[in-house]
Amino acid sequence: MNHNLVDLLIHDASVWTPGGLLVDGAVAVRRGIIDRVGLMRDAHHWPEPSRRLDARGMLLLPGxxxxxxxxxxxxxxxxxxxxxxxxxxxxxxxxxxxxxxxxxxxxxxxxxxxxxxxxxxxxxxxxxxxxxxxxxxxxxxxxxxxxxxxxxxxxxxxxxxxxxxxxxxxxxxxxxxxxxxxxxxxxxxxxxxxxxxxxxxxxxxxxxxxxxxxxxxxxxxxxxxxxxxxxxxxxxxxxxxxxxxxxxxxxxxxxxxxxxxxxxxxxxxxxxxxxxxxxxxxxxxxxxxxxxxxxxxxxxxxxxxxxxxxxxxxxxxxxxxxxxxxxxxxxxxxxxxxxxxxxxxxxxxxxxLGLGDEIGAIEPGRRADLVLVDMDRPHLTPLYHVPSQMVYAASGADVHTVMVDGEILLENRRFVHLDVDEIMENVRKIKKSVKKSSSSVIGVL
Ligand SMILES: [Zn+2]
Structure with missing residues (x-):
């Protein structure tokens, strides 16, 4: 086993770090933890990842x-x-x-x-x-x-x-x-x-x-x-x-x-x-x-x-x-x-929440809870100032890929493991029973 191997390399991203925006940045994740944060030109010398995630045109935010x-x-x-x-x-x-x-x-x-x-x-x-x-x-x-x-x-x-x-x-x-x-x-x-x-x-x-x-x-x-x-x-x-x-x-x-x-x-x-x-x-x-x-x-x-x-x-x-x-x-x-x-x-x-040492920022040692925002969109163009764009122009619909502990849960707006249709269908069924039997209890229905 190659102990130098990282699980994931997110490359060619704009990375929002506590020190500001890293353009042409890269983040390496090892065993669910952020291992390295740096520029692409340095990342070429980092350990080989088992998986690469191309983040061109995207902004990497802490979850x-x-x-x-x-x-x-x-x-x-x-x-x-x-x-x-x-x-x-x-x-x-x-x-x-x-x-x-x-x-x-x-x-x-x-x-x-x-x-x-x-x-x-x-x-x-x-x-x-x-x-x-x-x-x-x-x-x-x-x-x-x-x-x-x-x-x-x-x-x-x-x-x-x-x-x-x-x-x-x-x-x-x-x-x-x-x-x-x-x-x-x-x-x-x-x-x-x-x-x-x-x-x-x-x-x-x-x-x-x-x-x-x-x-x-x-x-x-x-x-x-x-x-x-x-x-x-x-x-x-x-x-x-x-x-x-x-x-x-x-x-x-x-x-x-x-x-x-x-x-x-x-x-x-x-x-x-x-x-x-x-x-x-x-x-x-x-x-x-x-x-x-x-x-x-x-x-x-x-x-x-x-x-x-x-x-x-x-x-x-x-x-x-x-x-x-x-x-x-x-x-x-x-x-x-x-x-x-x-x-x-x-x-x-x-x-x-008392988790200030574990999550909340993109820096080595923290958990790899990361979000890629698709910036290649009309309402997010051009980009002068990341916080302004995120607070005043972006919406949740711009989120492209999401990981928790380095595990990719949402990729290119699709869930990797979850059957969303099944989940929505079950909630629609619950709504039917609420509506059918509640008109006497809840006047608004
Ligand atoms: Zn409440």
Missing amino acids: LVNTHTHAAMSVFRGLADDLSLEEWLRKHIFPAEARFVNVETVYWGTLLSCVEMLRTGITTVCDGYFFEDAAAEAAERSGIRAVMGQGIIDFPSPDCSDPSRAPAIVRQFLDRWKDHPRVKPSIFCHASYTCSPETLKKSHALARERNALFQIHLAEGPGEVDQIRRQYGLTPGRHLHGTGVLEPGTLAVHCIHLDEEELDLLASSGAGVSHCPESNMKLASGVAPVPELLRRGVPVGLGTDGPASNNDQDLFGEMRSAALLHKVHRMDPTVMSAPQVLDMAAMGGARA
């Missing part, structure tokens, strides 16, 4: 990181829109979930979402839902890198009719996935208004003990602020800080309604933040103080949120929305620059 979704909810995409968060959740989503969420729907819904995400350049996803074991199986089959959070709430849920059994379900889930190379188990407490302080503390202690990411929605809408004030006499940020769960290893999602002091508490806690601009706009939840979080050094990543509240899972769209939303909100075109936003979509997300 994008989607820090927040409920992937299985693709089965409810478009079911109920244009409603307030409270009405959408309580009148439509919770009843639909109670009736139709099961092992089967979670598996196919999650697999469909993984397909959607991979083909738009997302190589890592952080998910939170019910029946997360089935969701993790779907993520594993797709080949995506995943942090999968088993959901916890204090009332009966689709996978746990007796909330006192939830800790046992979570433990079993953590045990099953603890040694998987790509699928990491996590705990997802829905929010402070659906989980008591005791539930939060116990779940967080378990996450810490197992070195698993602890996820929670925080300060998403004005309704949450009112409810937490009524229940605990505090704002959501102060309340959550008081429970002790804000720490490194915690991901706080949304973080919209926080005052200056709460932003300081969050920044000093070491927790990461997921920013989901399109979901926040669609549900009119508010505008998260992201420039203030970034200024305080908080690791902030981008998230799509679930496909029932977005309704797509394309991080290129989130990048553009994030850049535009904060500019118009402040009437200041200089906030949230394209380089800052592109960085949030890869390295920011990696850091927010």
Whole structure:
């Protein structure tokens, strides 16, 4: 066996590295890890690869990181829109979930979402839902890198009719996935208004003990602020800080309604933040103080949120929305620059999930989670500035080839292993059963 052999050489690419753009660049991958990054003229002296990938006319980006979704909810995409968060959740989503969420729907819904995400350049996803074991199986089959959070709430849920059994379900889930190379188990407490302080503390202690990411929605809408004030006499940020769960290893999602002091508490806690601009706009939840979080050094990543509240899972769209939303909100075109936003979509997300040493940039020693974007397109011509082009002009449809751990999952816009038609057919079948038996439950159908 030739130990000098590399598995893959991506050649003649424009490579987006932490130091800037490498024109006529090459990247060698060995055993799933980025081995070398350099110029083509030097690559001629590198070890012989077992496979070459011609990347002429293409831009090599680090794989994008989607820090927040409920992937299985693709089965409810478009079911109920244009409603307030409270009405959408309580009148439509919770009843639909109670009736139709099961092992089967979670598996196919999650697999469909993984397909959607991979083909738009997302190589890592952080998910939170019910029946997360089935969701993790779907993520594993797709080949995506995943942090999968088993959901916890204090009332009966689709996978746990007796909330006192939830800790046992979570433990079993953590045990099953603890040694998987790509699928990491996590705990997802829905929010402070659906989980008591005791539930939060116990779940967080378990996450810490197992070195698993602890996820929670925080300060998403004005309704949450009112409810937490009524229940605990505090704002959501102060309340959550008081429970002790804000720490490194915690991901706080949304973080919209926080005052200056709460932003300081969050920044000093070491927790990461997921920013989901399109979901926040669609549900009119508010505008998260992201420039203030970034200024305080908080690791902030981008998230799509679930496909029932977005309704797509394309991080290129989130990048553009994030850049535009904060500019118009402040009437200041200089906030949230394209380089800052592109960085949030890869390295920011990696850091927010605690994976900042492994993924998020193209440099030797990191995992080969890589995306080739086809730049030979009218709307991407000419190229002056990579971040501007990616944030303001590109879309997920421009993604050509995607790999995770150096394994090519999508090549020339086709999946190598997955039967996408079969996956879509299964989700269409689920939609039929939702539609047939739900008209009495869900008024909008
Ligand atoms: Zn969410």
